[in-house]
Amino acid sequence: MQTSRIMHWTAAARRGLSRFADIALPPLCLGCGRGVSAHAALCGDCWAGIDFIERPFCAVTGIPFPYDAGDGAVSAAAVAYPPAYARARAAMRYSDGAARIIHRFKYSDRMESAPAFARWLARIGSDILPQADMVAPVPLHKRRLFSRRFNQSAELARALARNAGLAYQPELLARVRATRPQVGLSGDQRRRNVAGAFRLGPGAQALVRDRHVVLVDDVMTTGATAEACAKVLVQAGAAEVSVLCLARVVPAGGASI
Ligand SMILES: [Zn+2]
Numbered sequence: 001m002q003t004s005r006i007m008h009w010t011a012a013a014r015r016g017l018s019r020f021a022d023i024a025l026p027p028l029c030l031g032c033g034r035g036v037s038a039h040a041a042l043c044g045d046c047w048a049g050i051d052f053i054e055r056p057f058c059a060v061t062g063i064p065f066p067y068d069a070g071d072g073a074v075s076a077a078a079v080a081y082p083p084a085y086a087r088a089r090a091a092m093r094y095s096d097g098a099a100r101i102i103h104r105f106k107y108s109d110r111m112e113s114a115p116a117f118a119r120w121l122a123r124i125g126s127d128i129l130p131q132a133d134m135v136a137p138v139p140l141h142k143r144r145l146f147s148r149r150f151n152q153s154a155e156l157a158r159a160l161a162r163n164a165g166l167a168y169q170p171e172l173l174a175r176v177r178a179t180r181p182q183v184g185l186s187g188d189q190r191r192r193n194v195a196g197a198f199r200l201g202p203g204a205q206a207l208v209r210d211r212h213v214v215l216v217d218d219v220m221t222t223g224a225t226a227e228a229c230a231k232v233l234v235q236a237g238a239a240e241v242s243v244l245c246l247a248r249v250v251p252a253g254g255a256s257i
Pocket residue numbers: 029030031032033034042043044045046047
């Protein structure tokens with residue numbers, strides 16, 4: 001009784017706060033910062049520059065297929081080299097427009113953008129989240145966390161967990177080694193760059209055993225980072241690991257079967 005009353009008041013207070021936030025912070029485009037109508041995430045121009053990923057795509061990697069190969073079709077690459085994660089999904093292709101949006105999110109401290117992005121992740125993860133147990137971010141190394149002031153993947157993961165009603169586990173993984181930025185590295189160099197960079201956080205083994213973990217990252221390039229993180233979780237006994245990210249690099253021509 002007591003608990004339900006507290007929950008009722010908490011929910012009411014939150015609704016009040018979100019109304020207050022609408023008044024205090026007029027909605028701004030996530031891409032360019034221009035004013036937009038309430039609840040629109042992007043202005044028309046930024047919207048036009050975004051390439052949202054839609055089906056058909058590889059059921060494992062989420063990379064779009066150039067043609068419809070039927071439900072559950074898996075790309076040749078994922079069959080030949082099955083990743084440690086079961087499924088990965090991205091909201092949009094990594095394009096100039098996507099890069100602008102992510103850059104703005106990363107460096108301009110517009111942390112109120114996280115709930116809007118979390119709605120995108122909830123949409124692309126609609127077939128994954130109902131069976132998931134927890135949401136965890138791809139961790140940043142402490143040194144980089146300090147220079148960037150916040151881990152945007154953690155903010156995304158926290159907002160997604162709230163949106164999906166799942167447990168948020170920010171310390172499931174730790175980055176034990178600062179890695180070179182992946183920009184400009186080949187796929188093979190990226191894999192070597194992140195190999196051994198992650199380990200299980202303290203107490204995480206008991207949390208992940210037989211559980212379905214959703215990993216959240218802002219951008220997936222070759223998938224080497226997601227793969228390294230998923231491997232650690234699977235080795236720790238996770239039943240399944242899925243990956244949701246805002247944007248991913250799509251190879252020219254998409255995935256092949
Ligand atoms: Zn805009």
